[in-house]
Amino acid sequence: LNRIIHEPARLTIVALLSTVKEADFLYLSRETGLTKGNLSAHLSKLEEAGYVDIEKKFRGKIPLTLVRLTPQGRSEFQSYRKWMKGVLAPSRREAVHIPT
Amino acid sequence: MEGAKMSLADVDQITLRTSRYWMEDGLVEIMMGALFLFLGGGTLVRMALPRELTWDLLASALTIVGALGLRWGFQKAKEKITFPRGGYVSLLEPTRKSRLSVRVTFAILALISGSLPFVRFNDLRVQLAETAVPFAALIFASTLAWPGFQLRLRRVVFEALLCLMFGAALYAAGLKGSKGVMTLMSMIGFCMICLGAVALSRFLKTPPQQPEE
Numbered sequence: 001l002n003r004i005i006h007e008p009a010r011l012t013i014v015a016l017l018s019t020v021k022e023a024d025f026l027y028l029s030r031e032t033g034l035t036k037g038n039l040s041a042h043l044s045k046l047e048e049a050g051y052v053d054i055e056k057k058f059r060g061k062i063p064l065t066l067v068r069l070t071p072q073g074r075s076e077f078q079s080y081r082k083w084m085k086g087v088l089a090p091s092r093r094e095a096v097h098i099p100t
Numbered sequence: 101m102e103g104a105k106m107s108l109a110d111v112d113q114i115t116l117r118t119s120r121y122w123m124e125d126g127l128v129e130i131m132m133g134a135l136f137l138f139l140g141g142g143t144l145v146r147m148a149l150p151r152e153l154t155w156d157l158l159a160s161a162l163t164i165v166g167a168l169g170l171r172w173g174f175q176k177a178k179e180k181i182t183f184p185r186g187g188y189v190s191l192l193e194p195t196r197k198s199r200l201s202v203r204v205t206f207a208i209l210a211l212i213s214g215s216l217p218f219v220r221f222n223d224l225r226v227q228l229a230e231t232a233v234p235f236a237a238l239i240f241a242s243t244l245a246w247p248g249f250q251l252r253l254r255r256v257v258f259e260a261l262l263c264l265m266f267g268a269a270l271y272a273a274g275l276k277g278s279k280g281v282m283t284l285m286s287m288i289g290f291c292m293i294c295l296g297a298v299a300l301s302r303f304l305k306t307p308p309q310q311p312e313e
Contacts, residue, residue: 019119021191024187026188027188028187
């Protein structure tokens with residue numbers, strides 16, 4: 001079990017990034033519903049694990065933070081999905097509870 | 101996402117969200133509709149004009165410029181309207197398989213439309229002309245229905261139904277061959293622009309996100 005991806009907020013971020021080349025902080029904040037501080041913290045953890053690349057730049061005078069999944073992050077997410085499908089094979093619609 | 105649990109279905113839903121976001125503002129439909137209207141309407145106008153090399157060259161040049169212009173306009177509209185409101189997203193490059201399927205679809209349609217005037221065997225020509233409109237309607241409808249069902253976008257499924265209805269109506273009206281296909285494309289294009297404009301006006305009513313600080 002990949003603890004970094006298994007956390008719901010980070011799983012949402014990784015799942016969102018899995019279908020795109022890159023997305024900005026504004027989009028991730030909109031789709032996850034996380035506060036800016038929370039999102040930053042989760043992105044930092046994903047970056048530390050080497051799952052995402054974060055690029056900070058400016059568009060005019062507005063800061064722009066671009067986030068993209070690294071090949072490692074992409075493959076970890078695929079493995080996690082495979083694991084989840086395996087676990088939920090008998091009853092696919094059941095929720096997975098995070099062990100504390 | 102509820103508390104500390106998340107199901108596989110939730111993850112599947114999340115992965116679909118980006119594709120839905122890409123379609124949410126209606127700009128894709130406006131661009132596709134404009135392209136259909138431009139190609140269909142333009143060809144109908146071209147067919148009404150006398151067959152001369154000058155017109156042929158002008159039509160070809162206009163088609164290329166129009167298609168490039170639409171692409172440029174779409175990118176600018178995304179940058180000005182969508183990204184400041186909902187955030188910037190860059191989609192993954194299409195796979196070789198999906199590129200191939202789009203090319204094959206257009207090649208079949210171009211082959212049918214383009215070959216009709218040159219088919220010498222009268223029976224075959226009549227048969228191709230007879231079936232061109234329903235065949236094209238079926239291809240357009242399935243091309244729209246697939247992402248419509250996949251992304252659960254009722255608007256796009258409705259457009260697919262419209263394709264079938266227009267195809268049936270044109271067939272019943274006796275419109276055949278290239279003229280029928282181009283009329284069908286113009287009608288679908290017009291409807292896509294209208295439905296895309298409704299989606300865009302809804303999207304513009306949503307409050308924009310606070311920019312980064």
